[in-house]
Amino acid sequence: MIFSKFLKKKWQHKNSTVRVEAINSSLSIDEPEQREIIEALAANDDNENVRRAALIKLNSYQSWLTHSQENNMVKVKQYAGKKVCAILTDQDTIKLSEQDKLTYIKNTNDYSFFETWLKTAEEANLIITLFEKIANKTQANDLSNKLTLKPQVLVNLFSLKQNAEVQNYIISKVDDLDTLEKLKKKSQQLEVTQRLTDKIAKLHYAIEQPIVLCKKINLVLAKLQALKDQYDYKEYLDKRESLNTEWQALIAELSAFDTAENNDFIDKHQTITVQLDKLFATKAEQHVQDEIARELSDAKQKSRIHFDKTLAIIDQTLTTSIFENDDIEEQQYQTLFDKLTSEIIASVLTKEEQNSFIAKICQQQQKLQQLPEIAQSVSDATHLISKVSQLAMPTTVAEMNERQTVYQDWLGEWTNAEKNSAGALPDSIKNAANEIQRNWRQAVKPLQQAQKQEFSVTQKKLHDVKRLIASGKYNAAFGVFKKAKQLFNALSEQQQNRIQKDYDSLSEKIADLADWEHYIATPRKQQLLADIKTIVETPLDNPNEQAEKVKQYRKTWNSLGHADDDEEQKLNTEFNQLCETAFTPCRLFFAEQEKLRAQHLLTRQGFMEQATLLANKLPSTTEDIDQNIVVDFKALEVELNQVVKQWQSAGQVDRAIYQEINQQFNNVLQPVKSAIKVYHDENKEIKQQLIGTAKQLLEQDDVFKAVNQVKTLQTQWRNTGYSGAKVENKLWQTFRKINDDIFTKRDQQSAIEKSASTAKTAELELALQTLEAQFSTINQLQELQDFEQALQVLYHEVTQQKPKMVKLEKQIIAKEKSLAKKIVDCKQANEKQQWRYLFTALEQGVASEAGFTEQGEYQHLNTFWQKKLKELTNKEQLANRAEATLELEILSGIPSPSELQQSRMAVQVNLMQTQMSSGAPIDLEDKFSQWLMLGKFDQQDIAYLNRVKPIFQ
Template identity: 25%
Template sequence: MIFKKLFRPKYQDPKPQVRISAIASLSADIPEQKSILHELAFNDEDVNVSLAALNKLNSFVLWYKMAEIAKNERIAKRAQQVVENTLFSDDESIMALDEKRAFVFECKNNKLLERLLKQTWVQKEPELVLHILAILNKPQLALPILLSSNDDTLQSALLVYADNESSLLKVIKKTSSQTIKKQAQDKLAKIQFSKTQHIEVEKGTRLVLSRLMALKDQRDYRKLVDIRAELDEKFSQFSAQFDCLSSDKRDEFNTKYTDLSSKLAILDAELAPLHHAEQHKRELMISVTQVTADTQALLVWLSDMLSGDISAVTLAQTEQAQTEIQNRTVRIEALLQETKDVGLFSAQKELEALRDALLKRQHTYNHLPAFQDALKQASALIVDFTAHALPVQVSDIESAKPLLHQMKGQWRALREPYQDSWPKALDIQFSTLQRTWQDTLKTLSSGVAQDINRFRSKAKAVDALIEQGKYKAAMGLFTKVSKWFYALPEVEQSRNARVFAQSSDKIEEIKSLQAYIALPRKPALLDEVNALITANISVSLRSSQVKDMRSRWSSLGVLNTPEDDAINAQFDVLIEQAFAPCREHFEKQQQKRVDNLAQKQTLLNDISTLAEQDIADDAVVKKVQQIQQKWQAIGDIDFTLKTELNNEYRDALAPFKKRIENYFNDNAALKLGLIKQAHDLSYTDDILNAVEQAKTLQEKWKQIGPVQRKQENPLWNQFREANDLVFAKRKEHNQQQKSVHTEQANVAHALFSDMQQSVKSAKTVSELDDAIAKQGEFDSLLTSLPNVQSASLRKQLLALLDEREAKLEALKYRAKQQSFDELFSILKRWETPEIPQDIEALPNHWQQSFKGQNESGMPRHKLTLMLELLCDVPSPESDETLRKEVQLQLMADKLQQGVEYDKSVLLKQWIQHGPVAQREQILLQRTQRCFIQ
């Protein structure tokens, strides 16, 4: 015993410190020493020894295994720390990326995988991310990765986890990839459509049925067929989606469709004959059109033949023309009968006109010599007409009209029998001559008429002036009327002599009374002028009265007597004295106008200076507005210069106004563009994005310059109304979202209460599984809720899951213990080779153990010791030596062959030995202690 202790290796020394120092001398590269290190790491009872051995082995796999199986808290914590430091380190010298990737694919630790999922290198590999998510079965972890990733492939794969409107809206708002945004929008549209699909299908189907019902009143066969085919197709499309409707609705729609189809089929049978008759009419009209075109082409050919030298037309050409005319006439006659049968009266008239034209041409070709003679006479008539001189005086009108009438009658007599064949050239020559004569006569006649009308109207004006007491104006106008009267032709003078005589008599009467009227009035008017000279009145009133007095003096006329000449001279002197204050005032006004002119010239110089400066458009607007305000503030100038100066001012400002106009127009165009964009935003379904864009448009609006004043407010009102629509939709959307979130929150609370109640009342594993069967639905509801609403529920869910996990472990342990209780109860009663009947209550693998044969060869005693070693259950002192041998064998098998024994397998082998004899009851009790505490 002493020698055994003396030659014992240091790594087997009872003192932990000796074993730790021995570990430093061992090498993990030598297989035998590596086995020793394995044994010390996993089976040494001292924590420090195990940690020293693990550090010496320096194997990530061993650390991870120890983290999984270690019973000692310190070892487990240290192993977990090493594993995490290795996996979460960016240094590839510690552990290569490929090794990490392989580990992730093999790892079953959900908590570790969940932490690894947040690593950057993991999120760069879509396959790895999807693998982890599939194991964790936590869809809520996918969305943050989706939103933070820039990999389209990964985002597209993770998009399957975004299965509600809230998460999809986040994706659409935050992702920069147009491809992913499009996929999210499509998926969102499908989700939204699925909510309203039954409404849309029902609405669309009813619309189709309504339109089919309206077709019963349709009398256009072509429309009936086309629209019915279109509606049948649409009904087929909607019927393919009838699964979303109730059976009653499906039966209702199918019944209505069948009934309407039957009625439309009857209507189709009624309208088809009418349609075919109309089709026949259309085809007949096509034939009429073709015959018309063909006949018109023939008429052109016949006309061209006759438009040249008729003497050159041969007999063969004449016969061919008559044959063609006959053929066309026969075709037209046949069509006339058909159009008459179907009642196409307009086509019938058209064909009759063509037939008449052909018959006229046939008449010409049948009388070709007479036609040639008529053409010669027509040419001679044109020569004769040309030889007559055009009328040039009013007196020539009476002789020219009979000549023109005679020429027109002779031409009509020659042309009438051959109207359609008459050469256009001859017609044009005669028409030109006729129009020239007619225009000349019209011109001469209109001149005389104008003179007569002028004379009569002005003679009436003379009478009107006399009646109004305006004698001087009447005498002046009568002088002109006299000249116009004597300029009229003698015939017209005789016709209007009475009117002229009446006006002349009235004028003579006025002249005789003029001296009588003027004598008493002029002295009285002189007294008024004297009073005005000393009157204290305003300049404007004085000027007005001077003007009035001059007018009244002038109306009294001039008598051409010495007394009248003297009083006229006196009036001129006095009226000038009365006007003197006005003249002085007007001179001052003239000086002001000169000053105003200088100021305006200065502004024109400022405009010229401004033209030489390079300034921005908005600055030009301000400058021009200032110049315009100054120009308007300056008073009047000399009226003789006003127009010229204003034109110069307008010309000087014109380039600036054009530039400002273009500037305003550009700004208006930009604002109209923003208005259109704002209007378009009101029609988009992505209201949140639309609001953001509306805010951007408002900022752009502020940056755009002004427009014309009359446009500014209307444009702003339009832009504001367009934005109000967008924000109103956002408000409505927010209300809807709030309602939806409230409803979803209520559903989530109810769902959580159900799960909570189910977990508390669950008494079996299956009931616990059923209790959280709706967790996926609950997670989906939480994902769709705002964070404020979902945080509390998520916290409660985690607590409930922990409670369920604890209860599940307790139930599994209880079930396992109960199963072992039943198993060992049966083993205690199993004394005969016959298999007990009550093993049917045991799990199937235990039942098979009763029926199987032990092939391992190990006796029950050794199996019992192995179970006690594996379960760390003490053995009787009598088995101490055998227990150590078995322990060494277990270690050797594990280190050399990698064999690890499972206590369930050993128990099956124990049972396979058969009935438990009386002497083995003690072994059964020892075995039972390994499974039932």
Template identity: 25%
Template sequence: MAAFLQKLFKSRKAATTDNRKAPRSPEPVAPATAEPDHRELLREQQEQQLSGKPEQAELAILAIEGATAAIRLKAARELRDEQHLQQVQKNAKGRDKVVFQTVKQALQELREHEASKQATRQRIDELVRQAEDQARSEDTKLFEARLKVLQENWQQVDSAADATQTQRFLQAIHDCTGKLQQLEAAQIEEQRHRDQKQQRQDTLALLQQTLEQLKATGVASQPSEPSLDALQKTQENRWLEATRDTTVEKQEQKEYEQAMLSLRSLLAAVRRLNHSLPDIQAQLGETGTGAQPPGPEAAKSLLDEISWPKEYPAPESLQQLARHAGKPAKAPKPAEDRADQQQKLKTLTESLDKLEASLEAQLFKESRQLLKLCQQQFQELDERSRRPLRARMQLLSGQFRELSDWQGFATEPKQVALCEQMEYLADQHMEPEAKAERIRELQAEWRELGGSSDRTLWNRFKAASDIAYEPCKAYFEAKSDLKQVNLQQRETICNELALYLDQADWQNADWKAAERIHQTARQEWKAAWPVDFRNNRKVQKRFDDLLKRLEQPLDAERKKNEDAKQAIVDRALELVAHEPLQEAMEQAKALQTEWKQIGITRHREDRKLWQAFRKACDQIFARRDAQRSAQKSATEQADQHAREIMAGLSDLDTDHTEESLAEAKNTLQTLSDTALSKAMREQLHQLRRQLDAKVRIKRLEKKLDSWKNLINQRVATAVPSEQAPQSWQSLVNSDVAIPGRDLAIRAEILAGTESPEADQARRMEIQVQRLTDGMGSSEHQSAEQELEKLIAHWCLHPDDEGRNRENANRLAAALQASISRQ
């Protein structure tokens, strides 16, 4: 009420001020140009403010309260601060769609930009952390490649990094570069040691191969002293270089010393043999002088002086000398018949043919196996049978040595690489299973290369394999203990499963619990792995038998439940064409509930049955969807028809006759009986309310014309009661007479129109009185009823000075204004 009184006093004060400035005219004219001038001035001020690069806060105010849409949009586009953008978005929502969308997009772009900057900062921090981690890491695998990737990635974000981040990254890269140089130096030094080791292995391999060949095939009539001497000197120098400033294993040094000792022993024997050749010839009577050769004692003395190593076949001259001395050169083999020697000779000949073909095809692995076979078969022959094939054996042995040299030249880099990989693997910390698997792979690759004739290279590979497998060995020992624990766990599972089966009551069983026990037993059995295969056989058989005992009742129950679900599927298929549809849907829902209550089934069969059941239910509810679709189509057609009719009726106004408005209402009533949508039905009701209001205004206008006539008639003379509406008398009987001036003021209050300046004080008194009467009264009348009551007082109360033409005009104008407000 206080606000209402304040508004009244404000209106009065404004009217008083205007009257002081200008005399009151009969027809007051509103200041029509005041508001446009003010808005134009405001627009110019805001445009000037925009052109002067205002602050973000000022732009936010302009974007919300700008005089024109262009000003608000321009201010919104220049906003950059997130807080002000959020403020403008909140205030523009529902008021200015363009500004709202512009600010929303600017906020999105701002957030995306901030997210991108945040991602870049995180990327920089991550690169700095990775560089520092690599500088501290002891993992040298792909060190240079990872360092290169770090530097390439840093170039992409270098410009966004601050000074501290750049300093940290560069320091880490510097440390990495120093570590890389140390790695390269260590690799060079390691390579030198590997090369020296390779040279030692090559030396040992050459010595052992030469000595083995001499032991297997012997030498010709006389060993070559210069070749053996050259071999000794070159390999001694080679060994000295290969052992300089490096560590040599004791076993490796021992092998070299033994091989070199055997070679020196042979070389010394060859020298003694060459020095004693004239004496041997004299003993054998080959001097050509015709002198009688010395006796056996002299021959024995000469053999002892030469002292030929027993592990090497003696030359032909020594063998003859030994026969002359009366003792064999070599212990004879067990006597064999001639036929057996012929068969072995034939077998050796065939093996030599195969060896020759394999050597021509350069098949190293096959040739090596065939050569070993031929050497074995050659040793099984007696001296007489060997003699024809000795030269061929030496020839093929030489060819194999050449092939071995070429094979070693081709495979040696690969074998060295395998050694390096195995040595690298030995230094790596890996899962034992994966490490052991990698060791097996490298060993398989070594075997595929045909092994190595270089004993040193093989020893290197073998030593690296042993070192690499050492942690795996401990793991597999622990795994062996784990196998025993798992075996015990499996025995426990069998015992518990057997106890459950012995106590189970299948007539009243909890089938879901039984199925869970079956699944759990299988899962726990699988989890108890690994186990020793040999010890697991008996336990596995027992477990399989127990599972079969458990599966038999479970399968029977599953089959029964599957039959029940199949029956539900059949009933659902019958409902596909069932009528009425609502009943079919209710029964389908009941079937779904019944389906859920059925117990265990096999997963695959249950899935098939469920798909069939789901398909039948989908067909049932598809019929409902089809009906809804038909209803939707009918609603759309009804809405379209209603739009067309309502479009023609929306132009009706109070200028039309009451009959045409009533006909339009009947048409709308007919449309309300069709399948309209909720929104269209609301529009229809709204249009009907508008037509009702127009009819009411039409009827009110008719009343207004008759009331104006009565008002004007009362100015000249009294209005007979029979000319006035019958209800008017009851309206004025209980009330005191109201002066005509007050009636005009009250009508102006009800119509919301202005009263003359002279009546402002009286109008205020009447308004206060109306408020007082209204708060104390429980009856509420409409403005139309109150106006009718005022007119009844005007026309039917006794005459007074207030029933004049001026007040009559004021009363009629108030009536007209109230009609215009309808």
């Protein structure tokens, strides 16, 4: 259990900070196994920071997307989702293709994000796909289907997105002429306007199709009629077939006409067809003859194919029978040949073709007569295949040289057997032979290349022997020639023949040199004695160079070979004495070096004492630890580095002593190093925590708050001690990069907000201008109300923006006030017009006695008054409207006739009592409705109507 604790990887550490560090520094996404570990940590680790670190390490769109959908930690899932949104909206370093974005839209239903994305999207395909996804939330996003969208929705999109492709998409969705006309008024691009014009023209064309269809039918009939003048019958048939095809296509569209017109067209076509048949009867007969000739040609071709196939089957069957040694019924084959000959003679083939096929039959008959010879050749071929199959493929050059002759003999025998078989060898045998030849070529190809290389090496060795002999290096020449001889013997006979002359010449020279070896070595050894005497008499200044020179002379002496027998012993003795004398100064030098090593040992022992004093500065007892003795690790590390540096430059000592004293030195300093390492590790952990906190701040949405907090982290970093040479710079670079990213993010956010605000302001101002232009000439109430509603929607969107768009808000408010007044005026004008229509309908209805609903003004009345006039028409009982007329005059405040003043006062008193008892105000329009519906309205009521009209006009 103890060892397993130490054997765990850093990414398995129970401390999440250590796992984060392992992800950042130890694990690599380039190694498949380590990448799997990172992916597992991202999906399964119980710490949010570890998962985030793993995702940041992976840093791929697919990883962000997967964890935004499947990660079981809500915050990590949300974090990944924000990252995906940033990537999709091009606010991240990871860039996606348009196809990847379209795939995301297709596979997800985040409509809130889609609406936000649509406002900033610029690519036409994205705008279209996003719009269809939002507009059809319950329908699968299949772009191949023509979606049913509300015209007003399409019109709004057309106005907001001044993109030719988007507007062309909208045009493709609209087939209504009125909507297309509205789009054309709003179009600002020449190309889009042209397409709208074209589509409107096409729709008009569809309306005019019957006229066009009639012209097409008449044109086809005229072309059929014109075929009477056609001379070439084949061309006549082609044109008539083409016109008949056109006619059949037009017949399917005859439903646009009535039955009489249909019959008329069909009769005309029938008449022309009969005339053409009579006119071209003779040429039709000739055409039949031509067709017969063509059929004869086809029959000949079929006969050729049949006879070729039959002869091939006979040949294959005969070959198989020969190979398998089956009994061959010659009479049966002869009967088959006779029958086939009869078929050939009776066929439609020409005489030359018949003779050709009969000649092939004769060849088969001859093969039948040569069966013993052919059978023997097949047997020989089979035996050859079996024989060569036992020949193993060469694996070495020697084996190749040995077996090449056997293979060549077999190849010649195989060629003769194949020739004698008269083509009767089965495919299996021929394929086997081809396979053997192919395998042999493949096997010997690398061996031949190797042999060629060995030949080149042999040539080079022989050339080296020549060069060494020419330069007088005879001992070396002996060794090289020995190697060249081995290579030469390994060559093939053909290759040996190519260099035999050079080899023989060098062999003779080497033999001669062997005789001259003693003669050559004696003077050279004497010269070498003279050379070494020189450094004995005048030693070199550098003892190391002197020693090296002696070694070199010894090596040269050993390479010179044997001198004359009577001189060899004497020369060797003298050379050994001179070498010993020449090496004497070197021994003195090395003795001095030994003294220096002893001094260096004393120096190192002094450094050992310094190391011991340094180690004693650490708290070593429990009492020291309890007293909380503070150690200045920074100064301690400086002293440690100084001692180690001095130790390393203290000079050489004996190897055995150095190993022992160096181990002691390291053992003394080990507690110091361990304490400093613990100090570094603690600082490293603190800094890693600061890095983790900084990473969290980097992911915060409020980047300005994150900037203030990261400044505090910078202060904490400065107050934290050193973390060690290996990690300090890496930690600082990581921390600094995160800081830079946060400040960059702040700058980007500021720029984005400013840019977005500017763009949004321009967009909304353009939307206001578009609305103003769209509704600049309207006067109808419904259009004014639509304009008011559009302004309210725009105002709501403007008020949601940050920072506030005060100027634009004021413009919209001013426009709404002006529009509200215009709507009120329009409503009042409409109400007055309604009253005029009503009074006119009443007056004309009484005057004409035709009924109120029969009057032209009746159609212009709203539903309420139309219903009232229908009810009034059904009234049969007359009513006295005198008192009710006075009530209307009193309520409206207009005077009554002077003779009715007394009655007016009485009615006024009754009205006051009624109002006091009910407590509710009296509606003047409702009162008029009651007045109107009192009873049948006839001529006597016109006077009352004239008194009432001024109240409502």
